[in-house]
Amino acid sequence: MGVREGLLALLDGEPRHGYQLKTAFEATTGGVWSLNIGQVYTTLDRLARDGRVEVGPGDDAGRRTYSITEDGRAELARWLDASPADAPPPRDELLLKVLLAVGTPNVDAREVIQSQRTGIVEALQAHRRRLRAQAHGDNVLVGRLVVDALVLRLEADLRWLDLCEERLIAQTGTEPTRRSA
């Protein structure tokens, strides 16, 4: 999902060989999406089979250059236009943990919710540090956009955890009273 079209997009810029495609893909995605070289060549073979790329002759080092065809450009344009097909699967590990915690006797669901919350905040802290470390390097914008996307997803998870806790309290009435004798 996405790798095929990602390679097409990179080839739309200029013809490249396999290893150049791997490094360009990783730079474009801010380092969050690494490819192994085998996956790159498998995908290129399929693209060549489907007429989306053309394979040039090898150079002295035996590296072959790939270039995009008109059919490849058409596929890329269709893909950029279409809505993503990869809606997150409902088999989300966080969701599963909380549902199991709520449904399992002897497990304190609020404790589970809090430990997940702490873990997510620590992930946010790690993103912040990473962004700070990259602040003066190349691809500052790409790094920032990638971290923005990750941060917003984590925030959505946190908001969901907050809501879980509120609903749990409303359901079970376990809110400890703020008034004590």
Added chain:
Amino acid sequence: MTPVLELRVVSRHYDDGAAAAVVALSSVSLSVSPGELVAVMGSSGSGKSTLLQLAGGLDRPSDGQVLVDGHDLADLSARALAALRRQRVGYVFQRLNLLASLTAVENVMLPLELDGIASRAARASAEAALAEAGLQGSTKRYPDDLSGGEQQRVAIARAVVGERALLLADEPTGALDTVAGEAILELLSARRDAGAAVVLVTHEPRFAGWADRVVFLRDGKIIDEAHAGRGSSTLASRP
């Protein structure tokens, strides 16, 4: 290193005359060192603002001790406490309390002048603080002529002017959009890097992520802490 702020088993309850007292904070211990940014998170009513009020000497604990710069606030005379609050502690609140009749630089000068610092020196310090906040071109403008983000940066300049060791910020990014909020966090982080201890109360996780440590409050108690350096910044592993 002596912590700039130390809460030792601090509780705060409000006896409203009825049989039961409202417990706002219960046996909280927290220490914040120079060069440390600590965020406090929790739902409303969890005790976040009470903690900040106690830390700044704006309220007194029912039990326990609050130390700023190693001084137990309970041991200070009213005069000494007021001086400590003016000289060592900076406050940034969601309500900015900028004076509309004063320009940006005059607002920032105000705490220095209250401290008896000569007007010329106060102005120089205030202009430097505004420049650090990126407002060097707006020193003579009035609050009403500034955007929300700019007003908040004036409020922060006023909070940091004069070498404060402890900065207390209560939802300083309140009504701001993400980019304006990030500018506020950049400023607070810069003060932290310069050696200040910063306590940030926020309900926004993205800004809590800037902190070295995040303290979670629930029902007046600290229930957990998140530490920078423990989390993974790789793409969350989802099936």
